[in-house]
Amino acid sequence: MFDLSFDAKIIDTPGIKGFGVVDMDKYELGDYFPEFFKLKQHCKFNDCLHLKEPKCAVKEALQNEEISWSRYKSYLQILEGEEETEHYRTDIWNEEDNE
Ligand SMILES: [Zn+2]
Structure with a gap:
């Protein structure tokens, strides 16, 4: 089901910006992260991007x-x-990343 080598490449590659040009539906992106995919069914919204959505199982798992x-x-x-212009960073990073 999941191409795990692709998945591993995601974490190991610093310059992953290039992935943006790949024709990938952003709603499918979470499916390439098996642990996100598993949690997605518990998110309140079917099309949850795990950003600012309330009752997001992925963000709860992060916490x-x-x-x-x-x-x-x-x-x-x-x-x-x-x-290009989302401002979700500020409320997501919170105390976990104070750099
Ligand atoms: Zn979610």
């Missing part, structure tokens, strides 16, 4: 440290390639 922030950041970075 509970059930999934890693580096994975979530990789996800966001790829998503950013598609979305």
Whole structure:
């Protein structure tokens, strides 16, 4: 079902901005992250992007440290390639990333 080598490439590649040009539906992006995919069914919205949506199971798992922030950041970075002007960063990073 999932191409895990592709998945591994996502975390290992610093310059993943290029993924933005790949013709990938942003709503499918989460499906390439197996742990996000599993949680997605628990999100309130079927088309949840796990950004600002309320009752998002992925963000709850992040808060509970059930999934890693580096994975979530990789996800966001790829998503950013598609979305040019979203301001979701500020309320998502919160205390986990104070750099
Ligand atoms: Zn979600």
